[in-house]
Amino acid sequence: MAAGSVQIIAVCGPTVGAINVAGRSISCGTDANGNPLYLATLQAYVLDPSSASYIDAVAQPFDYVQAAGFWGLAFTTVITLWLVSHGAGAIVNFVRRA
Known part of the structure; x- marks a missing residue:
């Protein structure tokens, strides 16, 4: 679904x-x-009014606090999985050598 259309508009420039x-x-x-200033034409992409709320929601500023929370969760998950697999590997090696 298109958010708008290309139209020719009149502007002062x-x-x-x-x-x-x-x-x-x-x-x-x-x-x-x-x-x-003189009247001139310009080709522009004009948003459909029903799509304006979607575009406004997408165009929000970047939230660094939320991004830091996601990064922290991902980093903690990776480190936890690495420690668990390292411990499991140590146990397997101990059983194998015993």
Whole structure:
């Protein structure tokens, strides 16, 4: 299922755009420095409103505390399994040599 679609939108920008009326670019105001802004088209990926909540949930900042908890659990599990298998190997070697 697509989260949106590619569409052509109109934006105000500092460069002379492709939208012309009678051979002249359409002005849509000025920026904070007084430079003129012109109407232009832009190809953009526009999200479907029903997918916006999913995208917002995925775009959360990385949680280092939770990642450290998962890493600690995985590291502890690996070390525990290594110690158990090392001890089992020592017992097997002891029985084999006896």
